[in-house]
Amino acid sequence: MNPVGALVGAGLAAGILLVVSAWRASRPTLVDRVAPYVGSRPATSSLLATVDVARTGSRSGASLARALVTPVVTDLSRVLEHLGSSSASIRARLALLPGRGGVEGFRVEQVLWAAAGLLLGLLLAVPLAAARGLQPLPVAALVLLGGVGGALLRDWFLTRQVRSRERRIVAEFPTVAELLALAVGAGESPVAALDRVARTVHGAMAFELQRTLADVRAGATVAQALTALGRRSNLAVVSRFADGVAIAIERGSPLADVLRAQAADARDAAKRELMESGGRREIAMLTPVVFLLLPLTVAFALFPGISVLDLGTP
Numbered sequence: 299m300n301p302v303g304a305l306v307g308a309g310l311a312a313g314i315l316l317v318v319s320a321w322r323a324s325r326p327t328l329v330d331r332v333a334p335y336v337g338s339r340p341a342t343s344s345l346l347a348t349v350d351v352a353r354t355g356s357r358s359g360a361s362l363a364r365a366l367v368t369p370v371v372t373d374l375s376r377v378l379e380h381l382g383s384s385s386a387s388i389r390a391r392l393a394l395l396p397g398r399g400g401v402e403g404f405r406v407e408q409v410l411w412a413a414a415g416l417l418l419g420l421l422l423a424v425p426l427a428a429a430r431g432l433q434p435l436p437v438a439a440l441v442l443l444g445g446v447g448g449a450l451l452r453d454w455f456l457t458r459q460v461r462s463r464e465r466r467i468v469a470e471f472p473t474v475a476e477l478l479a480l481a482v483g484a485g486e487s488p489v490a491a492l493d494r495v496a497r498t499v500h501g502a503m504a505f506e507l508q509r510t511l512a513d514v515r516a517g518a519t520v521a522q523a524l525t526a527l528g529r530r531s532n533l534a535v536v537s538r539f540a541d542g543v544a545i546a547i548e549r550g551s552p553l554a555d556v557l558r559a560q561a562a563d564a565r566d567a568a569k570r571e572l573m574e575s576g577g578r579r580e581i582a583m584l585t586p587v588v589f590l591l592l593p594l595t596v597a598f599a600l601f602p603g604i605s606v607l608d609l610g611t612p
Contacts, residue, residue: 383453391460393530396505408452415448416441463502464533468571470503471535472564479557488520488547506531521547535567 385401392404419441427437474495481491489511496507506527513523521544528540539560546556 388453388456390532391456394460394463394532395456404452404456408449411452412445412449415451416445418448419444464531466502467506467531467533468535468568470499470501471539472561472568474499474503474507475539475557475561475564479554479561482557483554488543488553489514506536520544535564539564 388401388404392400422444423437423440426440477495477498478491481494482488486494492507492511492514496504496511509530510523510527513526514520518526524540524544524547528537531537531540542556542560543553545551546553
């Protein structure tokens with residue numbers, strides 16, 4: 299396979315893709331079709347008229363590029379919806395990561411990672427085709443595999459980020475629960491205790507408490523904000539804590555006793571998780587012993603006896 303031909307074919311495919319994108323971008327939307335038949339209020343200021351003229355005028359280079367790329371990204375996002383995780387799963391995972399965009403932003407990142415995978419696959423396929431004379435079908439399969447691998451790698455990296463944040467939340471949660479119990483036991487209200495602990499500690503759990511306080515200040519009750527915290531975290535220990543405190547507030551139970559009991563349960567859950575993690579790591583440590591050291595020991599024990607045997611004589 300000629301590398302020049304492969305590059306020419308890639309350029310031709312990119313040109314066809316741009317033509318299709320331009321055609322899709324030039325198609326009128328439903329809003330553009332309905333707009334001439336809907337009466338609009340005339341502009342009362344020349345400044346608004348200037349803005350309208352600027353909007354209907356010539357597009358800049360950035361807006362034109364965005365108009366060309368948006369249809370392609372939309373189509374690829376629909377393909378990724380069937381290829382990898384669903385939008386609901388991505389939305390639930392993004393809720394745990396602060397400062398992240400929505401599902402649309404993640405899909406754009408996935409498309410970019412897939413494009414990088416396609417480029418990497420092309421860079422690997424062209425030298426292999428030039429050196430070993432590969433056929434076009436294996437080269438195309440290698441390039442396609444690079445694109446799919448890039449999209450799936452972005453999804454895996456998001457899952458890894460979420461699991462890392464969940465581990466930090468589980469590690470910080472017992473201390474936060476005990477501080478809340480101390481603050482409420484000292485006579486503070488639940489909102490004041492949440493505010494004090496959120497300002498005192500730092501980390502992933504402190505950020506979740508700040509989000510809970512933001513929900514309370516936005517008009518939600520403390521029980522509703524704590525329930526949203528448990529649903530958003532998707533962790534059993536946090537969900538039990540949030541549900542227990544929410545029920546105690548609704549029923550008027552002694553909140554300090556409930557918080558101390560929840561803190562003790564969180565400590566016990568952390569100890570159980572530590573013991574389970576130690577057991578899993580102990581089993582993982584046996585893997586090199588069983589599959590590496592033990593066969594080598596058997597080989598050293600049997601080799602002297604096998605070497606003195608004359609296997610060639612009948």
